[in-house]
Amino acid sequence: MKDIQNKGIDTQVTHCGTNPDRTYGSAAPPIYQTSTFSFESANQGARRFAGEEDGYIYTRIGNPTINTLEEAVATLEGGYGALATASGMAAITTVFMTFLEQGAHIVSTDSVYGPSRVVVEKEFSRFGVKYNFVDTANPEEIKKHLRVNTKLIYIETPANPTIKLTDIQACADIAHKHGALLVVDNTFMTPVLQRPFDFGADIVIHSMTKALNGHTDVVAGIIISRNEELHLQVRRVLHSMGGTMDPHQSWLVLRGLRTLALRVKKAQSNAQKLAGFLEGHPKVEWVRYPGLQSHPQHQLALDQMKGFGFMISFEVKGGGEAGRTIMNNVEIPTLAVSLGGYESLIQHPASMTHAGMDAKSKEKAGITDGLVRLSVGCEDVNDLLDDLKHCLALI
Numbered sequence: 001m002k003d004i005q006n007k008g009i010d011t012q013v014t015h016c017g018t019n020p021d022r023t024y025g026s027a028a029p030p031i032y033q034t035s036t037f038s039f040e041s042a043n044q045g046a047r048r049f050a051g052e053e054d055g056y057i058y059t060r061i062g063n064p065t066i067n068t069l070e071e072a073v074a075t076l077e078g079g080y081g082a083l084a085t086a087s088g089m090a091a092i093t094t095v096f097m098t099f100l101e102q103g104a105h106i107v108s109t110d111s112v113y114g115p116s117r118v119v120v121e122k123e124f125s126r127f128g129v130k131y132n133f134v135d136t137a138n139p140e141e142i143k144k145h146l147r148v149n150t151k152l153i154y155i156e157t158p159a160n161p162t163i164k165l166t167d168i169q170a171c172a173d174i175a176h177k178h179g180a181l182l183v184v185d186n187t188f189m190t191p192v193l194q195r196p197f198d199f200g201a202d203i204v205i206h207s208m209t210k211a212l213n214g215h216t217d218v219v220a221g222i223i224i225s226r227n228e229e230l231h232l233q234v235r236r237v238l239h240s241m242g243g244t245m246d247p248h249q250s251w252l253v254l255r256g257l258r259t260l261a262l263r264v265k266k267a268q269s270n271a272q273k274l275a276g277f278l279e280g281h282p283k284v285e286w287v288r289y290p291g292l293q294s295h296p297q298h299q300l301a302l303d304q305m306k307g308f309g310f311m312i313s314f315e316v317k318g319g320g321e322a323g324r325t326i327m328n329n330v331e332i333p334t335l336a337v338s339l340g341g342y343e344s345l346i347q348h349p350a351s352m353t354h355a356g357m358d359a360k361s362k363e364k365a366g367i368t369d370g371l372v373r374l375s376v377g378c379e380d381v382n383d384l385l386d387d388l389k390h391c392l393a394l395i
């Protein structure tokens, strides 16, 4: 493998995980579309199961195509190792299964992706897991809610869909002082714009359904660990729970990953212009984008992010009804959930991605009926601006 750890992110994205194919020298990674691997002898099979000999056994517990993607993303995040999963939710639930047991407690961001919260409230609680979802933009809120048995601090920054930021270093300090682990969902930023391990995170997860794949055609996730010990703990649980990835899925994500930096930079440049336009428009109530000086945590964005990303939330005057007029009339963004694709997507979190949260939690987390979320894509920015102008004239 090429030594690219210290190269620029564009070089890393281009060359990460490019192992030369020893059989034919194919430049693109081969797809090992197999569920199982044959042994030369019964003794060899036994040695592989005993861990005495390297080699593949069965795709749920390892496959060269999947491993290539895992190595690539571990390199980009600067972690020890990575484990690819069937979806982002499989990554999240695997981490929870690994580090939470009966009676364990988790503190998390109140406006995380809806199902990341609901799975704790509705499913993990059935096994005796305790939780608090708090405004982690203020790390004091985390400190206030720590319990003796707090095992995980789980944050999203920027948070979905409020675009609130959380200070990763402050959370890592709080977690480590308490003997807990800090897990960061880095989906909104990608390793191009934010590297949580640089600020003390223990585990980083992604929904690779989003920008890492970037082509709106695969559901996928990944878990990256800071050190070998954590990696092996997660691996044991993932391999036995079975939320692993498929070789073809890995190949597609690897293919999408090659243009990650290009796509993110283009979408981010579009987002900065759209956010500035929305902020100056008389029919817009508020806009949240970390690249605006009006973002309450603009300084934190400058300190821990290498760019401001492609996600914008805003509310137009007239609240939910007026927001629906925008969503029903845009021509270029697709009215759909998900984010981070090559194309712009617009959606209404209160009734869509975060519909599973109860009304009180949504209100407390700032997920109002008027909030519209825009994932900015790689289109010509002038077309996006014209589209928004046209829609705003309708309300």
Ligand code: LCS
Binding pocket: 087, 088, 089, 090, 113, 116, 156, 160, 185, 187, 188, 206, 207, 208, 209, 219, 220, 221, 337, 338, 339, 353
């Ligand atoms: N983490 C974040 C920050 C997400 O936004 C999502 C999905 C997930 C994890 C879960 O990943 P999945 O299992 O879907 O691969 N977010 C979505 C969203 O905002 N709209 O649709 C899906």
